[in-house]
Amino acid sequence: MYQYDAYDHRLVRERVAQFRGQVVRRLKGDLTEEEFRPLRLMNGLYLQLHAYMLRVAVPYGTLSSEQLRMLARIARKYDKGYGHFTTRQNIQYNWLNLEDVPDLLADLASVEMHAIQTSGNCIRNVTADQYAGVSADEIEDPRIYAEIIRQWSTLHPEFSFLPRKFKIAVTGAPKDRAAVRVHDIGLQMRRNEKGEAGFEVLVGGGLGRTPIIAKTIRPFLPKRDLLSYLEAILRVYNQLGRRDNLHKARIKILVQSVGAERFTEMVEAEWQHLRDGALELPAETIAHIRAFFAAPAYETLEAKVPAFEAKRFEDRVFSEWCRTNLAPHKVPGYAIVNISLKATGEAPGDASAEQMETVADLAERHSFGELRVTHAQNLVLPHVKLADVFAVWQALAAAGLASANIGLITDTITCPGLDYCNLANARSIPVAQQISERFEALERQHDIGDLKIKISGCINACGHHHVGHIGLLGVDKKGEEFYQITLGGDAEEKASIGDIVGPAFAREKAVDAVETIVETYLARRQNGERFLDTYRRLGLAPFKEQLYDAR
Amino acid sequence: MTLVSREGIQEDPWVFVADDAALPEGGAVVITLERWQRDGNALLARSGRLGICLRSDEMAEALAEALGHFDLVALEFPQFKDGRPYSSARILRERYGYTGELRAVGDVLRDQLFFMLRCGFDSFELPDRANVKEWMQAFEEIGVVYQPASDGRRPVPGLRR
Numbered sequence: 001m002y003q004y005d006a007y008d009h010r011l012v013r014e015r016v017a018q019f020r021g022q023v024v025r026r027l028k029g030d031l032t033e034e035e036f037r038p039l040r041l042m043n044g045l046y047l048q049l050h051a052y053m054l055r056v057a058v059p060y061g062t063l064s065s066e067q068l069r070m071l072a073r074i075a076r077k078y079d080k081g082y083g084h085f086t087t088r089q090n091i092q093y094n095w096l097n098l099e100d101v102p103d104l105l106a107d108l109a110s111v112e113m114h115a116i117q118t119s120g121n122c123i124r125n126v127t128a129d130q131y132a133g134v135s136a137d138e139i140e141d142p143r144i145y146a147e148i149i150r151q152w153s154t155l156h157p158e159f160s161f162l163p164r165k166f167k168i169a170v171t172g173a174p175k176d177r178a179a180v181r182v183h184d185i186g187l188q189m190r191r192n193e194k195g196e197a198g199f200e201v202l203v204g205g206g207l208g209r210t211p212i213i214a215k216t217i218r219p220f221l222p223k224r225d226l227l228s229y230l231e232a233i234l235r236v237y238n239q240l241g242r243r244d245n246l247h248k249a250r251i252k253i254l255v256q257s258v259g260a261e262r263f264t265e266m267v268e269a270e271w272q273h274l275r276d277g278a279l280e281l282p283a284e285t286i287a288h289i290r291a292f293f294a295a296p297a298y299e300t301l302e303a304k305v306p307a308f309e310a311k312r313f314e315d316r317v318f319s320e321w322c323r324t325n326l327a328p329h330k331v332p333g334y335a336i337v338n339i340s341l342k343a344t345g346e347a348p349g350d351a352s353a354e355q356m357e358t359v360a361d362l363a364e365r366h367s368f369g370e371l372r373v374t375h376a377q378n379l380v381l382p383h384v385k386l387a388d389v390f391a392v393w394q395a396l397a398a399a400g401l402a403s404a405n406i407g408l409i410t411d412t413i414t415c416p417g418l419d420y421c422n423l424a425n426a427r428s429i430p431v432a433q434q435i436s437e438r439f440e441a442l443e444r445q446h447d448i449g450d451l452k453i454k455i456s457g458c459i460n461a462c463g464h465h466h467v468g469h470i471g472l473l474g475v476d477k478k479g480e481e482f483y484q485i486t487l488g489g490d491a492e493e494k495a496s497i498g499d500i501v502g503p504a505f506a507r508e509k510a511v512d513a514v515e516t517i518v519e520t521y522l523a524r525r526q527n528g529e530r531f532l533d534t535y536r537r538l539g540l541a542p543f544k545e546q547l548y549d550a551r
Numbered sequence: 552m553t554l555v556s557r558e559g560i561q562e563d564p565w566v567f568v569a570d571d572a573a574l575p576e577g578g579a580v581v582i583t584l585e586r587w588q589r590d591g592n593a594l595l596a597r598s599g600r601l602g603i604c605l606r607s608d609e610m611a612e613a614l615a616e617a618l619g620h621f622d623l624v625a626l627e628f629p630q631f632k633d634g635r636p637y638s639s640a641r642i643l644r645e646r647y648g649y650t651g652e653l654r655a656v657g658d659v660l661r662d663q664l665f666f667m668l669r670c671g672f673d674s675f676e677l678p679d680r681a682n683v684k685e686w687m688q689a690f691e692e693i694g695v696v697y698q699p700a701s702d703g704r705r706p707v708p709g710l711r712r
Contacts, residue, residue, distance in 0.1 A: 007707045011695040018692045022662065038632060039662050121632065151697045151707065157669035158641055158700065161634025227698075238638045239610065273646055278699035278706075285708050 001064055001370060002147050002292040004112040011154070012109040015116060019043050020102035027099070042122060042160065044115030045101055049422045052096040055118040056108060060128035060146035060170070061089035061373040065364040068371065070111040072356035078104050083356070085341060085349045087413055087464060088167065089127050089373040090118055094420055116154060121162045123153035123234070127169045129177045130374040133293060134382045136330040139189040139197050142172035144290045145226060148281065152227050159234045163241035164249035166234070167206075174493070179375055181205045181214045181495035182467055184251045185233060190220055198222045203233060203263070204255030207461035211497045212252045215260035217267060223286060225271075228279040232271035236263070296368035296383060301333025305386040318393055320442055321404035326389070329382075335389055337367075337381040338374075339396060340403035340411060344436045347429045348414040349377030358399040366392050376413055376452075378406065408445040409453060409518070410436040413464050417457030417474060418481075424457035426474025426481035426507075431455055434511045439518075448518055451531045454489070467491035469532050470517060471498045472510060483510040487517065487543060488535045499540055502548055513547055520546045553677045554654075557690055560683060561674065565602050565623055575599070581625060584609050587617065595620060604656065611639035611647070618647050626672070628657035637670045644671035644701035664689040671701030 004012075019039075026036045040046075044055040056071070063071075071091055075083045078100050079093040086092055096104070108114055118125050126149045128142040129135070149168060153159070159166070169183040180186025186202035199221045205214030221229050233251075240258075242248045255263045312319045327336040339359060342348050351359075363371040363381055366388045372380035384392055396402040405411045412435060415421070417428030432455055439445055454468030458475075465471030471486035483505050486498030505513045518531075520543050525534045535543075554563040567581045568574060574590075574597065581602035587594065594601060602623030603614065614624070624643060626636035636655070643649040654674040655667045664675060668690055677686060696704050 005711070007695050007710065011693065011697075014693050014695065021692075035631075035660060035662075121634075154697050155666075155693060156698055157666040158637040159634070160666055161632050161637065161663075163634075235638050238634055243633060243635075282712075284712060288708075288711060 001062055002059075002143075002289070008112070009109075012112075012114045012116075015043075015114065015155075016102060016105045016109050019105060023098060023102055038120055038161075041120035042117055043101075043105070044118035045096075045098075046119060047422075048094065048420055049418075050420070051094065052098055052101065053420070054093045054096055054101060054104065054115055055086070056091050056093070056113060056115045057118045057125040058089050058091060058113075058373045059150050060126055060132065060143045061130050061375075062132075062143060063371050063373065064111075065360040065369045065371070067111045067113055068356050068360040068363070070107060070113070072353040072360070074104055074107055075353040075356070077107075082350055082352045084347070084416065085351065085373050085377050085379070087375050087377060087415075087462065088125060089130075089375055090125055091373070092416075094416075119165070120160075121164050121166075122160045123149075123156060123162075123166045123168065126150050126153070127167070127178055127183075127375060129171045129173055130372040130380050131177060131327065131336060131382070132172060132372075133295065134329050134331075134334075134336055135173055135175075136328065137175055138173035139191060140172045141290070141293045142170040142178070142187075142189065143293050144286065145187065145199075145223075146170045147289050147292070148226065148286070149230065152230070152279075156234075159238060162234070162238055163243045164246070164251075166237070166251065168230075176491075176493045176495075177375075179464070179467070179491040179495075181493075182207055182211075182464070182491055183214065185230065186214050187226075192220045196222065199226065201229065201233075203267075204252040204260070205495075206250050206252040207464055207466050208250065209247060209459045209461075210250075210252065210256075211461070211466040212256060213495045213497065214252075215255060217260060217264040224281045224283075225275055226281055228274040228277060229267075229271055231279055232267050232274050235270055235274075236266045240266075295331075296370070298331045298334065298383070299385070301331075301385065301387075303332035305333060308386045308389055311390045315390075317404075318390060320446075321393055321402055322389070323446070324404050324406045324408060331383075333386055335384050335386050337384045337389065337392060338406045339379040339381065339401050340405050341378050341401075342405055342411050342432075342436060343400055343403045344410070344440050345433050346436075347419075348412055348432050351379075355399050355401055358395060358401065362392055362395055376411065378411070404442060405445060407450055407452070409439045409448050409451045410445060411452070412436070413452070413454040413468070415456050415462035417455075417463075421457060421462075423460055424474065425459075425476035426457050426483065428455045428457040428463055428472075428474060431472060431474075431483065431507075431510055435514060438511050438515060448522065449530055451518070452491075453514070464491065465489070466497045467495065468498060469535070470514060472514075473504075475504055477504070481507045483507070483513075485510075485513060485517070485547075487540065488532065490532060501540060502544055516546050517543055552679060553681060553683055554674060555677055555683060555687065556674050557668065557687075559687070567604065579622070581623060584613055591617075602652075605636075605639060607633045607635040607639075607657075611642040614643070615647060618643070618649050621651060623652045623654060624649065625654040625656045628655065628659060628663075631658045631660045631663055633658075637666060640667070640670040640672055641701050661686040661689050665693060669696065669700040669702045669704070 202214035367381040418424040456463035467489040489498030604625040
């Protein structure tokens with residue numbers, strides 16, 4: 001894991017002191033709320049329906065046990081004893097007092113964490129594949145480059161007042177687990193014909209009210225040019241992105257309006273001024289950061305572990321959990337353990353302080369003190385010996401963390417919705433809870449198979465509904481909550497935006513509609529097709545028919 | 552309005568001349584890009600020094616050829632959240648090698664001063680309500696920088712090597 005040196009420590013310390021001063025000035029009235037707003041936002045602090053909400057960055061989704069324990073302590077000390085993991089691998093606290101926030105940030109700084117640029121019209125927390133460093137299919141660990149980008153973007157003097165927020169995601173593997181195609185910039189590691197590693201650069205993806213899949217503007221960018229090229233993209237956007245209309249201010253609208261080809265030309269022209277300059281990444285800088293992400297001291301183990309196999313055979317509940325929640329690790333004898341934060345009837349992505357501590361302890365004992373946060377709002381123990389998996393599962397089960405539903409219909413992505421958020425039109429959490437109850441039976445979930453439901457409480461699409469296999473969007477109709485349903489979205493390599501199925505459903509009908517869609521799929525699927533495959537083959541018609549005509 | 556540099560409060564010898572106002576014979580005047588494009592020759596025939604003020608939607612590239620005529624470039628922030636002048640400032644300093652005075656005008660607030668300084672601004676028009684001594688602490692609050700900009704500070708990755 002990356003470890004702060006004296007410079008990094010100094011920066012977060014000074015940043016806390018600076019924010020403390022800003023809070024004092026705000027409380028004294030020297031700063032108006034309008035002036036304070038961008039300052040607090042650049043420190044991740046929102047004013048929501050009931051209280052201040054703080055979004056803490058978990059850079060590229062990697063945490064240490066010590067850091068997670070601090071997040072638990074913060075949940076107890078300043079909040080109501082829980083936190084909410086988000087789709088951008090961050091954690092949010094929902095019930096804070098403004099006066100406490102500087103102390104909270106100081107606590108975070110003590111474990112090398114911060115909330116810098118988790119909000120505001122600046123470069124946000126950089127996200128990455130949650131299986132970085134442990135999946136066999138990756139070219140390089142994307143966290144090396146995510147950390148380099150984190151540092152470059154931190155308090156960037158030119159790009160702190162962009163037209164709108166700016167999100168970057170990096171993946172090191174061909175399988176896209178970081179949703180790079182729905183980010184302002186997506187970086188996908190590739191090899192060129194010489195076998196050198198570099199990046200495919202995708203720009204202008206995004207969700208919100210205008211969902212767009214990113215366009216490739218450069219098929220291969222050498223690693224040494226990463227920062228100068230990013231700076232060129234950001235400069236073109238800073239100069240030309242629209243500032244007259246909040247809803248048209250994201251880079252995707254700029255790329256769309258000038259066309260990807262013209263946009264590419266502008267970036268390349270700007271890059272000619274910047275390349276081979278002070279931003280060039282020397283091999284030793286990359287090596288310096290890479291050393292932090294070196295593999296832990298794995299043992300040499302057999303790939304097959306008889307005791308583990310025996311437990312899988314004996315214990316059906318354990319076996320079912322293994323089926324969904326384990327992923328193959330690149331080192332023989334180890335597994336990646338996914339921890340679902342989607343227990344039946346709970347708010348998706350929420351974890352109590354006690355649960356965080358349980359996971360922190362398990363990571364310390366069984367995963368080299370390291371864990372991950374996923375964009376699907378779950379946690380991961382990245383390096384667990386197969387021989388330890390049963391014990392880990394038992395401990396998770398005792399903490400209410402052994403839901404065996406990773407990738408299944410109840411593993412929803414859900415925004416906070418109207419329960420917390422002042423932008424929302426409708427609630428999201430109760431719909432997710434209802435889905436988790438309706439489809440609770442595991443046998444049925446397995447029968448349905450890979451099906452991603454994503455729920456947003458408003459058009460800002462924090463719940464990524466556009467790229468859900470089934471997406472639900474909360475809308476307000478004369479004070480009543482309705483849900484518009486989209487089908488066929490996908491956030492992975494073959495990214496696509498879902499199609500609206502028809503008129504929205506009233507709150508009490510929404511989950512019935514989901515069930516109708518699922519039943520239609522089950523009746524129509526051929527030879528083990530996933531829901532998405534069936535949808536791509538058949539299109540909207542049969543689903544529409546069952547949802548609207550058959551009534 | 553109070554003019555400051557990093558050293559403190561400064562006298563302001565410059566006079567802004569509106570597009571429809573007559574040009575004074577001598578003295579240091581600041582004009583708009585539009586006036587420069589219209590009256591360039593007349594402006595160059597004067598004895599006094601010339602400065603130019605760009606709106607945030609006017610690109611630094613518009614000055615590429617003419618920059619040598621100006622001892623002051625003022626970049627206007629119509630609102631503090633309009634970040635375009637940061638890019639213009641860096642382009643003037645880093646691409647065109649402009650070494651004259653680069654002034655931040657308009658909605659210049661305390662908490663943007665650090666970013667402005669890093670992008671190459673060296674004078675700042677602060678509003679009358681500013682507590683100048685307190686606001687100038689903004690230049691010193693953050694002692695660590697991670698990226699090269701126009702202020703010549705060495706970024707952290709270079710320091711580590």
